[in-house]
Amino acid sequence: MTTGTQSRQTLSQHLKRLEAESIGIIREVAAEFRNPVMLYSIGKDSGVMLHLALKAFYPSKPPFPLLHIDTGWKFREMIRHRDWIAAHYGVRLLVHTNPEGVARGINPIASGSQLHTQVMKTEALKQALDKWEFDAAFGGARRDEEKSRAKERVFSFRSAGHVWDPRNQRPELWNLYNTRIAKGETIRVFPLSNWTELDIWQYTRAEQIPVVPLYFAAPRPVVERDGLLIMRDDDRMPLQAGEAEQVRVVRFRSLGCYPLSAAIESRAASLDDIIEEMLIARTSERSGRLIDSDEAASMEKKKREGYF
Amino acid sequence: MTAYAHDRVTVSSGGRGGPQKGLLRFLTCGSVDDGKSTLIGRLLYDTKLILEDQLAALKRDSRKHGTAGDDIDFALLVDGLEAEREQGITIDVAYRFFSTPRRAFIVADTPGHEQYTRNMATGASNSQAAVILIDARKGVLTQTRRHSYICSLLGIRHVVLAVNKIDLVDFSGERFHHIVGDYLGFAQALSFSSITPIPVSARYGDNVTTRSQRMCWYDGPTLIEHLEGLDASEGLDVKPFRFPVQWVNRPNLDFRGFSGTVASGAVRAGDRVVVAASGRETHVARIVTADGDLPEAHAGDAVTLTLSDEVDVARGDMLAEPQARPEVVDQFAAQVLWMIEEPMLPGRSYLMRIGTKFVPARVTSLKHKTDVNTLEHIAAKTLGLNEIGLCNLSTATPVAFDPYSENRETGSFVLIDRFTNATAGAGMIAFGLRRATNIHRQALLVDKTARTRLNGHRPAILWFTGLSGSGKSTIANIVERELHAHGAHTYMLDGDNVRHGLNRDLGFTDADRVENIRRVGEVARLFVDAGAIVLCSFISPFRAERRMVRELVDEGEFIEIHVDTPLEICKQRDPKGLYARALEGKIKNFTGIDSPYETPESPEIVVDTGEGSAEDAAARIVAALRARQIIA
Numbered sequence: 001m002t003t004g005t006q007s008r009q010t011l012s013q014h015l016k017r018l019e020a021e022s023i024g025i026i027r028e029v030a031a032e033f034r035n036p037v038m039l040y041s042i043g044k045d046s047g048v049m050l051h052l053a054l055k056a057f058y059p060s061k062p063p064f065p066l067l068h069i070d071t072g073w074k075f076r077e078m079i080r081h082r083d084w085i086a087a088h089y090g091v092r093l094l095v096h097t098n099p100e101g102v103a104r105g106i107n108p109i110a111s112g113s114q115l116h117t118q119v120m121k122t123e124a125l126k127q128a129l130d131k132w133e134f135d136a137a138f139g140g141a142r143r144d145e146e147k148s149r150a151k152e153r154v155f156s157f158r159s160a161g162h163v164w165d166p167r168n169q170r171p172e173l174w175n176l177y178n179t180r181i182a183k184g185e186t187i188r189v190f191p192l193s194n195w196t197e198l199d200i201w202q203y204t205r206a207e208q209i210p211v212v213p214l215y216f217a218a219p220r221p222v223v224e225r226d227g228l229l230i231m232r233d234d235d236r237m238p239l240q241a242g243e244a245e246q247v248r249v250v251r252f253r254s255l256g257c258y259p260l261s262a263a264i265e266s267r268a269a270s271l272d273d274i275i276e277e278m279l280i281a282r283t284s285e286r287s288g289r290l291i292d293s294d295e296a297a298s299m300e301k302k303k304r305e306g307y308f
Numbered sequence: 309m310t311a312y313a314h315d316r317v318t319v320s321s322g323g324r325g326g327p328q329k330g331l332l333r334f335l336t337c338g339s340v341d342d343g344k345s346t347l348i349g350r351l352l353y354d355t356k357l358i359l360e361d362q363l364a365a366l367k368r369d370s371r372k373h374g375t376a377g378d379d380i381d382f383a384l385l386v387d388g389l390e391a392e393r394e395q396g397i398t399i400d401v402a403y404r405f406f407s408t409p410r411r412a413f414i415v416a417d418t419p420g421h422e423q424y425t426r427n428m429a430t431g432a433s434n435s436q437a438a439v440i441l442i443d444a445r446k447g448v449l450t451q452t453r454r455h456s457y458i459c460s461l462l463g464i465r466h467v468v469l470a471v472n473k474i475d476l477v478d479f480s481g482e483r484f485h486h487i488v489g490d491y492l493g494f495a496q497a498l499s500f501s502s503i504t505p506i507p508v509s510a511r512y513g514d515n516v517t518t519r520s521q522r523m524c525w526y527d528g529p530t531l532i533e534h535l536e537g538l539d540a541s542e543g544l545d546v547k548p549f550r551f552p553v554q555w556v557n558r559p560n561l562d563f564r565g566f567s568g569t570v571a572s573g574a575v576r577a578g579d580r581v582v583v584a585a586s587g588r589e590t591h592v593a594r595i596v597t598a599d600g601d602l603p604e605a606h607a608g609d610a611v612t613l614t615l616s617d618e619v620d621v622a623r624g625d626m627l628a629e630p631q632a633r634p635e636v637v638d639q640f641a642a643q644v645l646w647m648i649e650e651p652m653l654p655g656r657s658y659l660m661r662i663g664t665k666f667v668p669a670r671v672t673s674l675k676h677k678t679d680v681n682t683l684e685h686i687a688a689k690t691l692g693l694n695e696i697g698l699c700n701l702s703t704a705t706p707v708a709f710d711p712y713s714e715n716r717e718t719g720s721f722v723l724i725d726r727f728t729n730a731t732a733g734a735g736m737i738a739f740g741l742r743r744a745t746n747i748h749r750q751a752l753l754v755d756k757t758a759r760t761r762l763n764g765h766r767p768a769i770l771w772f773t774g775l776s777g778s779g780k781s782t783i784a785n786i787v788e789r790e791l792h793a794h795g796a797h798t799y800m801l802d803g804d805n806v807r808h809g810l811n812r813d814l815g816f817t818d819a820d821r822v823e824n825i826r827r828v829g830e831v832a833r834l835f836v837d838a839g840a841i842v843l844c845s846f847i848s849p850f851r852a853e854r855r856m857v858r859e860l861v862d863e864g865e866f867i868e869i870h871v872d873t874p875l876e877i878c879k880q881r882d883p884k885g886l887y888a889r890a891l892e893g894k895i896k897n898f899t900g901i902d903s904p905y906e907t908p909e910s911p912e913i914v915v916d917t918g919e920g921s922a923e924d925a926a927a928r929i930v931a932a933l934r935a936r937q938i939i940a
Contacts, residue, residue: 014331014412023610024554024569031555031623031664056567056610058598060559143403150402166400170731171426171647173433175569176661176722180729194414196405 010206018199022049022191023056024175025154026138029189030056030063032179033136036189037129040066040085040093042078043255044211045140045192047085048200051209052191053138054089065092067128067137071120072097073108073257075233081212088210094132098124108259109237116257122305126162129186136179136187144196154193160184163305198278205271215274217251217266228262332540335416335431335464337455338441343472347441347510348404348417349382351532354517355406382510401431410536425458425680425694426647429734432462433720436540439468439531444477444507448490454680460498461643461696461736463716466540467495469505470531474523475512481525497683499713506531542716544607548632549573549581550710550718552663553625557612565596565612566621568664571717573629575613576604583619584626584634584708591616607717624665626708626718634708634718637740642712644671644691644699648725648732652691655822658732660703662721668704669723675699689819691733700741712736759839765796765939767836769861770929772845773854773908774871775900776886777878779917779925780845783871786926788843794939797840801828803847816897822853829857836861841938849905867936869929870911875900877918912936 011019029036038053040046053062068082086093098106101119108116129137143150153169155177170178181187192200204211222229223243229250230237237259239245250263251274268277336344404415416431432438438459442452459467469491477483488505495503506515507526514520517532529537550571557565575581575592582589595602596612605611613627621627628634646652652671660669676685677697691697712719723733760766770787772780781802791798807814811827814820825848835842848854858866878900879887890898897903913932915925933939 017331017608020569020608020610027555027567027610028664055598057557058612059563059565059596060557144405150404151400169400171430171734172731173430173722173734174716174720175434176720178661178722178724178729178731180659180724182729185729194403194405196407 012202015199015203015206018195019052019055019203021175021194022052025177025189025191026053026056026062028177028179029136029138029187033187035132035134036064036136036138037067037094037132037134038062038064038138039125039140040068040082041140041255042068042074042082042085042212043140044200044204044215045142045195047209047211048195048203049138049140049192050085050089050091051207062091064138065094067094067096067132067134069121069124069128070095070097071108071116071124071257072102073116073120073236073259075212075214075231075255075258075261077214078212078255081210085210094128096124096128096131098127107236108257113260116260118305120257129162134186135181136189138189138191140192141190142192142195142197142200152190152193154190155179156188156190157181158186158188162186164188198275201271201275201278205275211271212255214252214255217249217269217273219247220250220263221245222248222250222263229265230261231258231263233258329411329536330541331412331414332437332535332538333414333416333435334437334439334535335418335428335435335459336439336441337418337428337431337459338443338451338470338472342441342443343510344417344441346382347439347470347472347508347516348415350510350513350516351415352404352406353382354513355408355532401427408532408536413535425454426645426734428455428458429462429645429647432459432464433716433734435464436542437466437468437535437538438464439470441470441472442487442491444471444474444480444483444487447487448494450681452491453494453683456495456498457678457680457683458696460500461645463712463736465499465501465542466538467500467503468531468534469503470510471505471507472510474507474514475509479507479514479520479522481507481523484526504528504534506534544572544715544717545574547572547607547715548634548710549575549579549627549629550634550715551575551581551613551627552665552718553621553623553627554664555623556621563614564618565614566627567610567612569610570605570607571663572607572715574604574606577601580630581615581627582630582633583621584628584636585706586620588619589630590619624663624667626663628708634710635740636706636708638704638706639672639700639702639741640709640737641675641698641700641739641741642721642735642737643696644701644723645696645734646691646693646732647734648730649693650725650732651693652697652723652733653819654689654699655819655826657726659724659726660701660707660721660735661724662707662709663718665707667707668726669701671699672702673700698738699735701735709737709740711739713738756837756839763797763839765794765841766937767839767865768841768933768938769832769836769857769866770841770843770869770933771848771854771857771866772843772869772871773848773911774873775875775878775905776847776898777881777883778871778873779922780847780871782922783915783917783925783929784843784845786922787929790926790930791841791933791939796939797838799835799840799842801832801842801844803845806831825853826856829860832857833860836865847899847905849899849903851906851909854908864936867913867933867938868908868911869913869915870908871925872907872914872916873918874916 040050057063098120106116106119141149143152153172156164157170158164220231222231223239223245232245248265249267251266251268252261252263255261266277268274336348338344402417404417406413416435418428418431440452440455442448469488471484471487484507506528507523508515508531510516514522515530517530519530550573551568552571553566554568557567577592577595579592580589581592593614593616595605596614626634654671654674657668657670660667674688674691675698677688677691677695679686680696688697710718719737721735722731723735725732772784774780784800788798788800806828811824814824828844832842832844854868882888886895889895890901899905913929915928917925
């Protein structure tokens with residue numbers, strides 16, 4: 001972790017303010033909840049969120065563990081990064097995979113992205129929250145990502161069964177968050193609500209936060225499928241007729257299960273390059289996410305069911 | 309992990325990468341068809357925030373749901389939730405992000421419908437400025453007044469009056485000036501420090517980000533120019549230091565820090581600070597952050613303070629500047645906006661969140677509610693959903709605050725329903741109530757002990773409870789006569805008599821009965837404070853009410869006297885003919901007939917007039933008072 005006054009000098013007023021707001025939110029959860037957990041998805045947003053948590057409680061350690069919902073289909077580099085991060089920062093890492101989904105042989109290729117996401121992410125998350133009886137869970141979602149996220153609260157109330165009812169959300173005034181819940185109810189907390197993708201990268205650069213190398217351009221084996229570039233991270237993904245693996249210089253703007261995460265052709269090999277590229281980008285970050293285009297309003301549907 | 313290595317670079321401030329001016333949070337409000345969502349969509353589009361894949365989806369959606377013919381319907385981009393797209397309205401607060409080379413913005417898009425006043429207030433609570441839309445064809449509407457009032461109430465000081473759809477009135481300057489004149493006339497009563505009218509067409513982009521060529525009569529800024537240059541700082545930095553303690557940071561026995569965000573002002577290591585509630589003073593030893601200790605911290609900074617003394621500080625406390633302390637009281641007046649279906653009831657206990665503190669609170673009285681359309685004050689007993697009223701509130705323990713008009717950070721609170729945990733109300737504190745302030749701050753030179761010494765007897769409340777016709781008033785009268793003869797200072801509070809004066813505004817609903825006893829209890833307490841023996845004769849059938857009065861005075865000062873005359877005897881006596889009428893069903897909720905009497909569990913004195921005369925009962929009570937050394 002980067003420390004010392006040097007890094008402060010490089011933070012703009014804007015990022016300093018976002019940082020302080022997020023730290024305030026993270027501390028609030030530690031103060032008010034019995035058993036919180038931080039969802040750690042290994043991506044750039046999770047990286048920033050964890051970094052903020054480490055800062056929020058200094059010189060104490062964050063008083064909660066990390067939780068990774070492992071679908072079994074993450075890029076291998078992501079898993080390596082995850083385990084290194086946990087060891088590097090000395091934080092407790094919990095990993096959960098839906099055993100029923102594994103038994104049923106659910107996977108993103110044969111089962112389709114929708115069923116795979118439902119069983120291996122949404123259901124798995126609910127199982128994990130129930131198993132460890134967490135009453136609050138941090139997520140790295142941002143309001144600028146997607147339309148239904150733009151209306152999400154910072155403290156998002158979930159009734160028993162983890163249901164999100166967009167019509168029955170608590171109004172959030174000032175920074176006076178209502179943290180009260182009854183037994184069985186939970187709260188999802190989004191400390192990065194007011195960050196944009198550009199903020200995330202600029203902060204990552206200023207604070208020198210480690211990120212998965214997949215974000216940086218490099219020659220990688222990909223296949224072109226439905227106009228998208230998919231990286232074959234292992235041989236569980238069979239080639240279809242007429243497809244050929246080719247090596248191209250690509251990177252990822254958003255990371256998930258490898259068969260569902262499309263790469264972009266890019267020469268951005270450093271954080272500076274990524275930020276420069278973003279400033280001229282003409283597509284949104286989630287455009288490479290195959291799960292979002294399943295159907296109209298698909299994110300809202302998934303969120304109602306308990307997806308983050 | 310060399311894979312992560314990269315050169316440190318300096319983030320440039322300014323240019324495309326980093327905005328120069330601080331983030332501006334503003335909200336847009338207007339009535340249903342004024343074109344709010346279109347305006348925001350236009351801002352996003354013109355600032356290149358709409359990307360290719362989003363634009364493709366937008367074009368697809370525009371054909372399916374749009375109302376702009378073959379043009380892009382920008383509103384569809386903004387109206388996030390499925391149901392809204394179908395109904396064509398915005399029903400919740402959505403937050404949008406965009407930036408220009410000069411500034412980053414967060415827009416709260418809030419709905420125009422009356423039933424969603426609470427969402428508008430939510431958006432306004434975190435905004436520094438408001439863009440109020442007016443349809444140039446319609447001019448200032450009732451909704452315009454409502455939105456302006458809510459913005460003003462929530463402390464917004466800078467307003468842009470965006471007169472939209474100016475294309476539909478032929479870009480008429482005359483029309484524009486007429487609307488502006490109307491608006492300024494109305495807005496004088498509100499507390500805005502700047503009002504900037506701008507004629508725009510959100511649909512075609514005139515004066516949004518690009519100067520219109522079709523309104524040569526207008527030489528003011530475009531909307532985006534104005535927002536880029538707006539100085540909307542609330543001056544929190546120069547206000548007195550306030551630090552609500554959020555979390556006690558205790559990694560080991562050698563470190564005890566208090567984490568939180570500076571609400572206002574600044575603090576330096578070595579500064580004197582005071583714990584607001586206890587008045588205990590100490591010094592700030594260190595300002596700790598993960599990036600090293602800071603020499604000083606300012607409003608908005610999230611830091612951890614260590615103090616030079618072992619003082620008692622916990623989450624919910626506030627550290628403050630000793631020379632400019634916040635008020636610390638348990639009673640204050642506040643504007644309350646009600647946000648749930650279940651009405652706000654004076655007397656009911658809610659959970660208040662103020663700063664980092666949670667404290668039980670109740671509304672003691674609703675002074676009036678405000679008609680948000682006319683700003684008229686209306687007398688009311690309750691507040692319904694989306695209603696706003698000026699209330700007196702009382703908290704279980706004193707809280708530290710500043711008036712909302714002076715400090716939005718420390719003058720706001722929310723009320724939470726204690727059963728459903730819903731966020732029920734939002735409050736903005738107007739002022740502390742003087743009586744509460746005095747009790748905590750002013751030691752009286754002549755107190756109860758001094759008066760007691762002069763009187764030669766101790767003060768007490770003699771609370772006569774029992775069924776109607778049990779003989780309470782008869783006995784109380786005789787007791788007072790005897791005490792008076794002994795030279796005691798006495799006063800009689802009788803149920804029928806107070807209803808002719810003090811409580812003549814109260815009826816017989818449950819809420820009114822509770823209020824009746826509460827007032828009698830408070831009056832009795834004043835008599836006790838004055839050193840008198842006050843005799844209260846009330847049926848008071850419920851234990852909760854009697855306990856409430858008991859808790860108002862010191863131990864030993866409340867003497868509960870149960871006049872335990874059997875119901876059958878009371879019915880036979882029936883001095884006022886009430887039992888007969890109740891039995892015929894002509895009086896509802898009559899104690900002993902169709903409403904219960906909760907027998908006192910451990911009264912100080914029990915008398916039964918079924919077994920002896922009222923004179924005998926009175927004599928026994930006087931003897932008991934002597935035994936308790938109330939009188940000599």
